[in-house]
Amino acid sequence: MVPLVQVDQLEKRFGEVRALDRVSFDVEAGEWIAIMGPSGSGKTTLINILGGLDHPSAGRVVVDGLEIGSLGERELTRYRADKIGFVFQQFHLIPYLTALENVMLAQYFHSITDEKDAAEALCRVGLSDRLSHVPAELSGGEQQRVAIARALINQPKLILADEPTGNLDEANEAVVLKLLHELHDTRHTILVVTHSQAIGNLADRRVELEHGRLARISAPSLAKE
Amino acid sequence: MFLRILWKLLGASRGRLAVALIALTSGAAVCSALLNVNLDAERKLTQEFRTLGANVVIAPPAGGSEAALADAAVLDRIAALRVPQIVATAPYLYVAANSGSQPVILAGTWFNQVAKMNSWWKLEGGWVSSRDDHEHCLVGFTAARQLGLAPGSAVQLRSGDRNISLTVAGIVTTGGAEDNQILTNLDSAQALAGLSGRVSLVELSVSGTPAEIEGVTRKLADNLPGLDVRPVRQIAAAEGTILGRIQGLIFWTIALILVLSMLGVLASMAALAMERRQDVGLMKALGGTVPRIMRLFLAEAGTLGALGGLLGFLLGVVLARWIGERIFGVVISARFEVLPITVALTIGVALAGAFPLRLLGRVRPADILRGE
Numbered sequence: 001m002v003p004l005v006q007v008d009q010l011e012k013r014f015g016e017v018r019a020l021d022r023v024s025f026d027v028e029a030g031e032w033i034a035i036m037g038p039s040g041s042g043k044t045t046l047i048n049i050l051g052g053l054d055h056p057s058a059g060r061v062v063v064d065g066l067e068i069g070s071l072g073e074r075e076l077t078r079y080r081a082d083k084i085g086f087v088f089q090q091f092h093l094i095p096y097l098t099a100l101e102n103v104m105l106a107q108y109f110h111s112i113t114d115e116k117d118a119a120e121a122l123c124r125v126g127l128s129d130r131l132s133h134v135p136a137e138l139s140g141g142e143q144q145r146v147a148i149a150r151a152l153i154n155q156p157k158l159i160l161a162d163e164p165t166g167n168l169d170e171a172n173e174a175v176v177l178k179l180l181h182e183l184h185d186t187r188h189t190i191l192v193v194t195h196s197q198a199i200g201n202l203a204d205r206r207v208e209l210e211h212g213r214l215a216r217i218s219a220p221s222l223a224k225e
Numbered sequence: 226m227f228l229r230i231l232w233k234l235l236g237a238s239r240g241r242l243a244v245a246l247i248a249l250t251s252g253a254a255v256c257s258a259l260l261n262v263n264l265d266a267e268r269k270l271t272q273e274f275r276t277l278g279a280n281v282v283i284a285p286p287a288g289g290s291e292a293a294l295a296d297a298a299v300l301d302r303i304a305a306l307r308v309p310q311i312v313a314t315a316p317y318l319y320v321a322a323n324s325g326s327q328p329v330i331l332a333g334t335w336f337n338q339v340a341k342m343n344s345w346w347k348l349e350g351g352w353v354s355s356r357d358d359h360e361h362c363l364v365g366f367t368a369a370r371q372l373g374l375a376p377g378s379a380v381q382l383r384s385g386d387r388n389i390s391l392t393v394a395g396i397v398t399t400g401g402a403e404d405n406q407i408l409t410n411l412d413s414a415q416a417l418a419g420l421s422g423r424v425s426l427v428e429l430s431v432s433g434t435p436a437e438i439e440g441v442t443r444k445l446a447d448n449l450p451g452l453d454v455r456p457v458r459q460i461a462a463a464e465g466t467i468l469g470r471i472q473g474l475i476f477w478t479i480a481l482i483l484v485l486s487m488l489g490v491l492a493s494m495a496a497l498a499m500e501r502r503q504d505v506g507l508m509k510a511l512g513g514t515v516p517r518i519m520r521l522f523l524a525e526a527g528t529l530g531a532l533g534g535l536l537g538f539l540l541g542v543v544l545a546r547w548i549g550e551r552i553f554g555v556v557i558s559a560r561f562e563v564l565p566i567t568v569a570l571t572i573g574v575a576l577a578g579a580f581p582l583r584l585l586g587r588v589r590p591a592d593i594l595r596g597e
Contacts, residue, residue, distance in 0.1 A: 044595070053510060053591040074514065081512020088594060092507045096237035097230070104226055109513040113226040150511075162594075 010059035034203035085151030089163035141172025252486025253537020258544035279428035313341035333414020350376025350395030490578025506593025530575025534568030
C-alpha cells in the first residue's frame, strides 16, 4: 500500500541556515504522528512544507500522490483547500466572523458553503450553542475547537496541527486531545507538532527532529507494550 | 457567503472605512456640484454675458454719409422675426448738437432696452426708466465734466435751427463712447435732427453659444437685406474663450479633487492593509486564491465608492444649488445624468485608492502564521 505521505531527503534552507536536512519518513493513511523536537529543530518548517505553505529547497514530498515541490502557487492553494486541514497554536480565526462563518470560510474557499454542515461540524466539537459568537466571545479552548471544526469541514486527507494545545489550560487541552483521539479513531491522518511528551505518547509514531535532522522515529504504543 | 463576508468586512473596520468614506463623499460632492454647474454653466454664463453689452450690431453699409441711415421700421422687422435669443434691441440715432458753444454728440435710444444690455454701467443719480420720457437725459461722465452738468441740471441742445430742453437724470460712466455723449429718448433725438423714423444703428443682445449667435446673425442678415448685420467678434470670441476656460477649470478641478480623494482613501486603505495581513495570510492558508480574496477587498472598496458616490451626489446637488444662487443668482436644478457619472468616478477612485489592499495578494501565509 502506498503511504499517504512520503518525505524523501527533504531539505529546506533559509539563506545559510539549513532548517531541514535530508529528512525522510512515510506516513500511512489513518496514522497519528507526533513531530517532536526542541525549538528550532525544524518542526514548523516541516509542517509548513507538508501543508503547502512553503516550498522545499531539495528532496521530495508526496502527499496523496501529489509531489508538493512541483506545484505552482495556484496548485498549492488548491492543494491546501482540498487536502489539508490546519490547526494552529494561535487558533487563527477571523475576528469579525462568527464561529459558524469561520467554518464556512473554509467551505467557501474549497467549493460551496453549506451552513447546515458547518453547524453540524461545530456541534461535533461541542459548540452547538456558540455558532453566532465571534472569537472574542469564546474561550481559548472554544476557539481551538472552532479551528478543529474548520480544519475538518472539507474532509481533508491530512490534518496538520501545530502545537494545538500550546495555548490551552489543562481542561481545554484534555477536550482538544479527546477530539484528536476521535479523529484518529475515525481513520483521519493527523500530524501534530508538539513539545509535550504526554501528547507524543498518544501518537502511533513519533518523528523526532534535532537541528533539522531526523533524530529518530519511535512508536510509543509499542514501547508501552 | 461572499456578501456575508463583505458585510462583515464593512463592519469590521468602521473607523478606517468611515475616513475613506468621508474622503470619497466629499470628493464626490464637489464633483457632482461642479458637473451640475458645468451642465448649466454655458446657459447661465451666456445669460450673464448678455448684461455686458451688445454682441450684434445692425447698421447701414459702411462708407455712407447722412443718407446712410436705416429706416426705424427695421425695429419692427426684427421684432417680427420673433428670435427668442434676442434679449434686448436698442436703436441709436447719433446727432451732432451743441450745448451753448460746446459741441456734443446726442444719442437717441430706448432706455429700457439699453438698461437690459448694460446693467454694468455705473450711474450717479437716476436712470430714465421709460422709453416715452421726453424730458430727461443721461449724460456721459466726460461730457458732464466738460459741460458742467450734474443730476438735476437743465441742458439746452441745438442742432441747426432746432432746440431741445432736457433735465439730467443721471451721469453714466461706461468706459466707452457713451462717456462723451448725452443719451436721450430716440424720438427726441429724431425731432432735434429732423430725422423722424431714422436710426444710425441697432444694437442687439443675443444670448447663446458663439455658434448660436452666429446662427441668429445669419438669420437677421437674410431677413434684413441692405443692412450690415455684424457680430461683435471680440465679445463673441471672448465669451467663447471664457466658456472654454471655465469648462477647463471645472474639468481640472474635478481631476484634482478626485486625486485628493484617492490619496485620502489610499491613506486609510494602507492602514487597513496592515490590519488585514493576518486575515489574508489565513485565507490563503485555508485555500483562498489571490483573485478570490482580492475580489472581497475590491468589492468592499467598490461598495464604499458606490455609497460615497451616492451620498456625494446628493450633497453635490445642494452644493450646486448654493453655487448657483451665490454666483449666478439662479437655482441650478439636479441633473440626474450626473448621478451615474459621479458614482462611476467615485468607484474608480475607491478602487484606485484600494491599491494597498491589492498588495496583500503578495502576503506569504507561512510568514503570517509564524507571526512575522
